Amino acid sequence: MNKRLLKNQIIGFVFVCIAGAIGHFVFRWSGENRIIALFFSVNESPWEHLKLLFFPLFAFTAFTAYRFRQDKFNVFFANCTAVYFGMWSILSYYYTFTYALGKQSEFINISSFFIGVLITFVIGYFLINNSIGRGMPNSFALMIFIITSLVFFLFTFKPPFVPLFQDPQTLTYSF
Numbered sequence: 397m398n399k400r401l402l403k404n405q406i407i408g409f410v411f412v413c414i415a416g417a418i419g420h421f422v423f424r425w426s427g428e429n430r431i432i433a434l435f436f437s438v439n440e441s442p443w444e445h446l447k448l449l450f451f452p453l454f455a456f457t458a459f460t461a462y463r464f465r466q467d468k469f470n471v472f473f474a475n476c477t478a479v480y481f482g483m484w485s486i487l488s489y490y491y492t493f494t495y496a497l498g499k500q501s502e503f504i505n506i507s508s509f510f511i512g513v514l515i516t517f518v519i520g521y522f523l524i525n526n527s528i529g530r531g532m533p534n535s536f537a538l539m540i541f542i543i544t545s546l547v548f549f550l551f552t553f554k555p556p557f558v559p560l561f562q563d564p565q566t567l568t569y570s571f
Contacts, residue, residue: 398525404463408456409517415455416448416509428571434549438571439563442490443555445505446483447548449512453479454541461534472534474523475516476541482516487560500564 419436426432435451437444453475461471489508494500522528555561555569562569 401464401469401521401525404460405517405521408453408460408520409513411456412449412452412513412516413510415452416513419448419452420445423571433552433571438552439568440505440565441555441561441563441569442487443551443561444563445509446486448509449482449486449516450479450544450548453482453513453516454545457541469524470527470534470537471524472537472541474528475520476537477523478516478520481519482512485515486512 422436423429423432423438426436428438435447437447457471457475460475461469464471486508489511490504493504493508497504551561553570557569
């Protein structure tokens with residue numbers, strides 16, 4: 397077990413949880429600034445809530461890659477892989493329990509985020525610590541992070557008209 401890496405992952409988990417929780421309100425606090433809308437949730441749709449995990453993790457990944465640059469870990473690859481598992485788990489948890497209960501629940505919304513963050517950091521630690529993906533260039537994973545960011549940007553302003561992008565409170569698709 398790499399204690400330095402484990403400590404880093406615990407700090408990252410706390411950072412992403414706090415940043416994501418605060419990030420939920422930043423768009424409204426900014427007076428609905430369109431630049432802020434790119435990085436923070438603009439409504440209550442499941443899609444917009446994925447930003448609360450993705451962008452803080454992306455920032456923390458850059459920090460971790462810099463911090464562990466001498467170790468030549470596969471940080472971008474590991475966290476790029478992990479964030480997709482985390483986002484998938486948020487959506488799976490949310491939709492499973494929302495449909496099972498037959499209604500929206502704030503507890504489900506909030507807990508799905510924290511469970512997704514936990515899954516992201518557990519998988520990220522495992523992949524980094526075991527050097528899985530070492531053959532996969534970190535630059536390719538960084539490119540996937542950037543492309544995913546661009547998809548978030550696009551769908552913030554031009555969301556598809558499918559339930560994933562619909563705000564369940566207002567039944568709208570954008571802000």
